[in-house]
Amino acid sequence: MTEAVPSYLSPTGQEVVFLLLGAVAVGSALLVVTTRQLVHAALWLVVCFGALAGCYLVLTAEFVAWVQVLIYVGAVVVLLLFGIMLTRAPIGRSADLDSGNRLVAALVAVATAAVLVTVVVDGFRTAYAPLKPGAGAARELGASVFATWVLPFEALSVLLLAALIGAIVLSRTDIPGGPPTDESGGD
Amino acid sequence: MAGIPGPRGGAAPEAAAEAGVRANRRAAWIAVLPTAASAVLALWLASGPGLVYLTGAAGPAPVGRTYGSIVTGGVPISLTLQADALSAMLGVLVTLVALAVQVYSVGYLSDDPRYPSYSAFVSLFTSAMLLVVYAGDLLVLYAGWEVMGLCSYLLIGHWWEDRGNSRAAVKAFLVTRLGDVGFLFGIFTLGVAAGSFRVADVLAKVPEMSAATLVTATMLLLAGVAGKSAQVPLHTWLPDAMAGPTPISALIHAATMVAAGIFIVARLFPAFLAARPTLDVLAVLAALGMLGAALAALAQDDLKRVLAYSTISQLAYMAGGLAAGGDRPAVFHLLTHGAFKALLFLCAGAVIHHVGSNLMSRMGGLRRELPITFAAMTIGFAALIGIPPASGFFSKDAVLLAMERALSGGLTDAAALLLYGCALATVAVTGAYAARAWLRTFFGEARAVALPEPEPGTAHVVGVAEAPRTMLVPIVLLAVPALLLGFAGSPHVDLPLAAVSVVLALLGAGLVYAVWRADPLADPARLLGPLRGPCARAFSIDRLYATLVARPVLALARLVVRTDETVVDGAVRGSGRSARGLAGVLRLAQNGNVQLYVSGLLAGILLIAVGAVMLT
Amino acid sequence: MHIVYPVVVSVLLFSVGVYGVLARRNTILVLMSVELMLNAVNLNLVAFDVWLRDRLHSGQVLTLFVIVIAAAEVGLGLAIVLALFRNRRTVDIDHLRALAEPDGPAQPPPPSADGAPGASGAASTERGEGAL
Incomplete structure (x- = not known):
């Protein structure tokens, strides 16, 4: 695992591409959390997920990249956009998307980043992996999933079923116990 | 006998008055008989020395006994009673005057509902004065001295319903007490210098004491003498003490209590002479x-x-x-x-x-x-x-x-x-x-003198007898x-x-x-x-004391009360308020904003992580 | 490939996600930030899997599982947000203060929280049992 570590000053082509894609991901993530337009936040999220899929590709995890695009960009973002629409979110600029805890949150986030980066860089300075394609192919992963990880896989499908039923129950308006549009008193 | 409320009876007023008269009669016997007996005993005690004190001849040796000793950690107090020529004479004076006053009071206060307590206080006073006269130990004498002061207060304020009377009683008590503080310290000085509080020991040690000790002790004793015997500057209480019944003025403020100061100087005369x-x-x-x-x-x-x-x-x-x-x-x-x-x-x-x-x-x-x-x-x-x-x-x-x-x-x-x-x-x-x-x-x-209009149905009875x-x-x-x-x-x-x-x-x-x-x-x-005005006001010494002493003390008392309210109570209230304020600050942690909670949580985790890494 | 690069990218993404969870007012934006955090975790897993050349491919398989769970979570989360919206007419987190201690009598002035103008005129009561 720990072979001779090439120097940091001569990056390979893969590294350069990865770094560019990583910059795009982090940049669009920043825009997600700071933009004033709600819908733009969702769209920047798409960019972020896309960049991350690219990162996975560079890291030779092609099946994961494909699933990322399929599920995240295809399903999750669409769900989020539906949610934005159904909660009558303001379209266009709205000034009050940031709460009053901004400063505390920024401090905590910066502190988290500092601590983790320090720890990570200090710990994995000498970690180097020569990238060989093929380890993340569908055939390999499929064989691994259905051989070693079949039990978690089945549990996961049950979990999906539970989530589905739960979402349906939570969204129904004709089940007693939850007043549908009661906004006066008792809230 | 002004302004005494009549006896309140639940039954018919005549029955209550009857009971009051009977109680007064009982009290009169209890008052007069023991005083008469003590007068007889004092006369018998004085029959030995007689009046040798006045003639200057040497009388018989003092008789007396020590009944016990109180250990104080310093100079002990011995409970000694002693009768010599001087005290025998004064004992006769005290008991005879007390007897006369008790008999007189039976007539003077015959319809006073508080006569029983009055006569009891007079008896208490008599015994205290006798204790002063016959004491062989300075602190036993002081005990009698103080009880006399207390009885004087109680008796001057006999008709305390009138505010002026109770004020006069308090004035007498406080002024004499002021002198008594000096008196006590004089006793302490003498006792410590002589190594004993007994009068005989003190007088024997007087030639050995230093002049400074003697002057200090006697000056302090003078304070008590001035208070009790109404000398300048502590004399202001005596004219106001006339608010009490006349027999009290006769007993306490003419014949006995005020004579106690003179008596103590005569008793410790060798110390004063030095x-x-x-x-x-x-x-x-x-x-x-x-x-x-x-x-x-x-x-x-x-x-x-x-x-x-x-x-x-x-x-x-x-x-x-x-x-x-x-x-x-x-x-x-x-x-x-x-x-x-x-x-x-x-x-x-x-x-x-x-x-x-x-x-x-x-x-x-x-x-x-x-x-x-x-x-x-x-x-x-x-x-x-x-x-x-x-x-x-x-x-x-x-x-x-x-x-x-x-x-x-x-x-x-x-x-x-x-x-x-x-x-x-x-x-x-x-x-x-x-x-x-x-x-x-x-x-x-x-x-x-025109009398006020009598109540309808009653008539003034003017006693010409x-x-x-x-x-x-x-x-x-x-x-x-x-x-x-x-x-x-x-x-x-x-x-x-x-x-x-x-x-x-x-x-x-x-x-x-x-x-x-x-x-x-x-x-x-x-x-x-032109001197008549100042003389009638006794040269306004009372007013001088009021301005010099009473007013500043009252102002100080008011200042203390105000300080207590604003500073001390203010600190207490302020601590309550600051606790509230602090609590208000702490309440921010529970203001319902979930994001704040999670921020706090994460910040804490980061601190723990950094601490764990740095300290290990 | 130095593994430091993907791991640092993942750390940065994670921090951005933390900021978004703590600082954004709309609940849906909070959900988006949670997704960012999960993606950061995924990147981390894949990077380490590539480095360690695990025979079980546990990193990448776990990444797949995380994606699946994230999708389920988003679905449920949005259902909750919709129920919340139906009850309170708002998805503004600052208006959801049912966890706060109720004020007693004669209190000092309440801590100056943000006074939200109120995106929708919902009754934002301090105490309330609320279906949420």
């Missing part, structure tokens, strides 16, 4: 007191206040005699003064009982209505002025002789001269005020020693001095008589001219 500065101070205070009080007595309208200032003046006389080195003449004067002043007060009580008012401007021409009282009071005034053969003549002469002897030694020249001069002047002024009181009360025309038997008998009995006590103890009269004093007294009396003859209705005090 401390010259103290004697000088005593002489100056006595000189100022005797003349000032005599002048004040000349201007008073209230008969009892005249007698009160007269008491202050006569006590200053005795104190002056002590300062001049004559303890035996001073104690002799104490005895005669006890007799004639008690007599004067009891007669005044009879007069006031008859007239219904204390003021001499309401009296006049009473010699026809109150013959026995008139005769007794004449004897009393004669003794006060010092006219032979009344007892006062002999004792005053002895005191004056001692003061004249002090001119050539014993005191500093200035003090001795001042004392002698003031004493002679006081003789004259004493004659003046005594004559004024006598003339205004018993001579002249009878004043008709003299006082009841229980009041007259003690008066008559006291007139005897007032007249004859001077011959006891085979006194020695210095003729030139005696002649001078009698002439001065008659001069003063004659002047007042002349002024009075000119206008019998007007007050002879007008011969004081």
Whole structure:
């Protein structure tokens, strides 16, 4: 695992591409959390997920990249956009998307980043992996999933079923116990 | 007997009054019989030494016993009682005057619902005074001293429903207490220097004590003497103490309690003789007191206040005699003064009982209505002025002789001269005020005073008869020693001095008589001219004390209260408020904002992680 | 490939996600930030899997599982948000203060929280049991 570590000053082509894609991901993530337009936040999220899929590709995890695009960009973002629409979110600029805890949150986030980066860089300075394609192919992963990880896989499908039923129950308006549009008193 | 609420009865008022009368009668027997028994015992005790104290001969050894000892960690207190020549004489004086007063009070307060407690306090007072007289240990004496002060307070405030009376009682208590603090420290100084509080031990150790110790101790003791015996500057309580019933004035404030100060100086006389500065101070205070009080007595309208200032003046006389080195003449004067002043007060009580008012401007021409009282009071005034053969003549002469002897030694020249001069002047002024009181009360025309409108259905009963038997008998009995006590103890009269004093007294009396003859209705005090106002107010010393002492103390008390409210209570309230404020700050952690909670959580986790990495 | 690069990118993404969770007012934006955090975790897993050349491919398989769970979570989360919207007419987190302690009598002035103008005129009561 720990072979001779090439120097940091001569990056390979893969590294350069990865770094560019990583910059795009982090940049669009920043825009997600700071933009004033709600819908733009969702769209920047798409960019972020896309960049991350690219990162996975560079890291030779092609099946994961494909699933990322399929599920995240295809399903999750669409769900989020539906949610934005159904909660009558303001379209266009709205000034009050940031709460009053901004400063505390920024401090905590910066502190988290500092601590983790320090720890990570200090710990994995000498970690180097020569990238060989093929380890993340569908055939390999499929064989691994259905051989070693079949039990978690089945549990996961049950979990999906539970989530589905739960979402349906939570969204129904004709089940007693939850007043549908009661906004006066008792809230 | 003004303003006493009648006995409230649940049953018919007559039944309640009956019960009250029976209770009073029981109390009267309980009061009089033991006092009479103690008088008999005191007389028996005094039959041994007799009057040797006055003659200066050596008497029999003191008898006494120690009943126990209290260990204090320092100097022990021994519970010793001792009777020697001096205390035997004074014991007789105390018990006889107390007996007279108890019998008199039965008549004076016959319809007072609080008579039982009154007579009980008088008995308590008598026992306390006897403790002072017969104590062989200074702290036992102090205990009796303090109980006397307490009884004086209780008895002056007998009619406490009237606010003025209770105020006078508190004033008496506080002023004498002020002196008692110095007195206690004087006792401590003497006791520690002598290694024992017993009087015999202290007197034996006096020659060995340093002059500084003796001067300090005697000066401190003087404070107590000034308080109890109403000397300048602690004399202001005595005129106001006349708010109490007249028998109390006779007992406490004429004959016994005020004599306690003189007694203690006579008792510890060797210590005082060795401390010259103290004697000088005593002489100056006595000189100022005797003349000032005599002048004040000349201007008073209230008969009892005249007698009160007269008491202050006569006590200053005795104190002056002590300062001049004559303890035996001073104690002799104490005895005669006890007799004639008690007599004067009891007669005044009879007069006031008859007239219904204390003021001499309401009296006049009473010699026809109150013959026995008139005769007794004449004897009393004669003794006060010092006219032979009344007892006062002999004792005053002895005191004056001692003061004249002090001119050539014993005191500093200035003090001795001042004392002698003031004493002679006081003789004259004493004659003046005594004559004024006598003339205004018993001579002249009878004043008709309009009585208030009686209630419908009742009528005023004006008593034209003299006082009841229980009041007259003690008066008559006291007139005897007032007249004859001077011959006891085979006194020695210095003729030139005696002649001078009698002439001065008659001069003063004659002047007042002349002024009075000119206008019998007007007050002879007008011969004081512009001085009359200050004299009537006793030179405004009360007002001076109020401004110098009472007002600052009250202001300080108010300041303390305000500080307590704003600073101390403010700190307490402020701590509450700051706790609330702090709690308000802490409440921010529960303001419902979930993102704040999670921020706090993450911040804590980061801190723990960093801490774990840094510290390990 | 130095593994530091993907791991640092993942750390930065994670921090951005933390900021978004703590600072954004709209609940849906909070959900988006949670997705960012999950993606950061996924990148981390894949990077380490590539480095360690795990025979079980546990990193990448777990990444797949995380994606699946994230999708389920988004679905449920949005259902909750919709129920919340139906009850309170708002998805503004600052208006959802049912966890706060109720004010007692005679309190000092309440801590100056943000005074939200109120995106929708919902009754934002301090105490309330609320279906949420």
